[in-house]
Amino acid sequence: MNVTSDQGEMIRFLDEQTLEVNLPNKLGYERIAMDCTASFARIVGFVPERISDLKTAVAEACLNAMEHGNRGRSDARVIVSMNFDGQTFSVSVMDEGEGIVELPEDPDIEKKIERLEPPRGLGIFLIRRLMDHVEFNKLSDQGNMLRMVLKMSRSH
Amino acid sequence: MQQNEIRIEQRDSVTVLEIQGDITVFSEPFLNEAYTCASNQGAVKILLQFDGNAYINSGGIALLIQLLAKARTRDQEVAITGLSAHFKKIFHMVGITKFAKIYDTLQEALQKMS
Ligand SMILES: Nc1ncnc2c1ncn2[C@@H]1O[C@H](COP(=O)(O)OP(=O)(O)OP(=O)(O)O)[C@@H](O)[C@H]1O
Numbered sequence: 001m002n003v004t005s006d007q008g009e010m011i012r013f014l015d016e017q018t019l020e021v022n023l024p025n026k027l028g029y030e031r032i033a034m035d036c037t038a039s040f041a042r043i044v045g046f047v048p049e050r051i052s053d054l055k056t057a058v059a060e061a062c063l064n065a066m067e068h069g070n071r072g073r074s075d076a077r078v079i080v081s082m083n084f085d086g087q088t089f090s091v092s093v094m095d096e097g098e099g100i101v102e103l104p105e106d107p108d109i110e111k112k113i114e115r116l117e118p119p120r121g122l123g124i125f126l127i128r129r130l131m132d133h134v135e136f137n138k139l140s141d142q143g144n145m146l147r148m149v150l151k152m153s154r155s156h
Numbered sequence: 157m158q159q160n161e162i163r164i165e166q167r168d169s170v171t172v173l174e175i176q177g178d179i180t181v182f183s184e185p186f187l188n189e190a191y192t193c194a195s196n197q198g199a200v201k202i203l204l205q206f207d208g209n210a211y212i213n214s215g216g217i218a219l220l221i222q223l224l225a226k227a228r229t230r231d232q233e234v235a236i237t238g239l240s241a242h243f244k245k246i247f248h249m250v251g252i253t254k255f256a257k258i259y260d261t262l263q264e265a266l267q268k269m270s
């Protein structure tokens with residue numbers, strides 16, 4: 001079953017193990033990708049703690065795709081594709097931008113509180129800390145892609 | 157558009173901001189208004205009570221960091237309660253806990269803060 005929007009199918013199975021969510025470039029709509037990923041991960045047996053990690057990582061990747069990759073353009077799309085192969089759960093988030101120019105350093109909370117660095121710059125740090133493996137700036141048919149992986153072995 | 161309802165309640169020396177809803181970039185006007193209101197009432201100890209089901213993202217955490225930065229310049233003590241286990245972990249990772257204590261329950265927070 002596919003859920004459709006005026007842009008065509010918004011959620012569809014590409015095959016039995018691969019689900020794709022096609023989102024409008026609208027802050028807040030990352031929740032749809034979060035919930036789909038969470039449902040899929042729950043079905044294949046991940047524990048709630050890891051599903052929460054996954055939701056935050058997916059949210060941050062989608063927000064970056066909307067804000068930085070697609071630069072807030074309302075006609076752009078964010079495509080989130082997820083796959084489980086029995087061992088690893090991988091999520092790819094694609095946008096229409098050029099990728100990350102320079103990977104940020106880890107945030108320094110002391111500096112942020114002293115206002116010596118901006119309060120932002122947390123998303124990539126969180127994605128890296130929460131996921132087992134992350135790849136940036138991959139090329140895909142749809143443009144720039146971030147791919148992240150959660151492994152089943154680590155106590156699900 | 158996402159909204160937050162924030163109730164301000166004085167519990168002895170502690171000003172409790174009971175925050176309903178998700179904490180994202182859209183929370184900015186609501187959070188700022190509540191904080192300003194509490195500060196204008198002379199709040200010295202501020203407890204942020206979140207909704208345990210809230211979705212909090214980097215945009216929301218940035219707002220909290222800004223609030224903590226302001227509170228520090230005014231010598232206000234800020235603490236947090238009502239977080240899910242997941243967001244407790246996230247707040248630890250980011251280092252928020254260095255500047256705001258996290259309590260498991262409202263009762264514990266009120267007891268330890270006063
Ligand atoms: N999909 C993307 N395309 C292009 N640049 C990106 C993308 N994702 C991240 N970036 C760049 O990497 C920087 C760091 O991203 P990160 O998510 O860590 O912080 P942020 O988005 O600036 O702030 P926050 O996530 O805390 O709201 C961004 O400011 C942006 O310059």
Ligand SMILES: [Mg+2]
Nearest residue numbers: 064123124214
């Ligand atoms: Mg970000």
